[in-house]
Amino acid sequence: MKVVKKFVEVVAKFDEDGITPLSIQWPDGRVFDIDRILDVRPAASIPAGGFGIRYTCKVGGKERLLFYEEPRWFVEAKIN
Numbered sequence: 001m002k003v004v005k006k007f008v009e010v011v012a013k014f015d016e017d018g019i020t021p022l023s024i025q026w027p028d029g030r031v032f033d034i035d036r037i038l039d040v041r042p043a044a045s046i047p048a049g050g051f052g053i054r055y056t057c058k059v060g061g062k063e064r065l066l067f068y069e070e071p072r073w074f075v076e077a078k079i080n
Contacts, residue, residue, distance in 0.1 A: 003047035006077035010066070021055055021066055024075070032059050034066075043067075048076045 009025040018040075025031045035058040043054035045067055052069035067074050 001078050001080060003076050003078055005045070005048045005050055005067075005074040007072050007074045008066075010068075010073040019053070019068065021057065021068075021073070024059065024066065024073075034059055035061070038063065045074075045076055048074070050074065 008027070010021050011023045011025070013020045013022060020037065021034055023031050023033045037055055037057055039054075039056040041054055042052070044051045045054075045065070050067060050069050052067045055066040055068070057064050057066050065076060
C-alpha cells in the first residue's frame with residue numbers, strides 16, 4: 001500500500017503563540033474537529049515525502065498526523 005500527501009483545507013487560529021489547527025476538511029466536504037494537539041515539531045513525512053511542521057492531533061479519539069508545508073496542509077493517505 002502506497003502513502004501519498006492528501007492536501008486538505010484546515011481552519012486554524014494564528015496568534016502570538018503560533019498556529020493552532022482547529023478542524024480538517026476533506027475534499028468531499030466532510031469536516032473533522034481536532035479534539036487536541038498532542039505534539040508540534042518540525043518533521044518529515046517519511047512515507048509520503050515532504051517536510052513541514054508536524055502536528056500530532058487527536059481527531060475522533062484517534063491519533064492523526066497533520067503537516068503544515070507552507071502554504072498548504074496535508075495528511076498521509078493510504079492508496080492501493
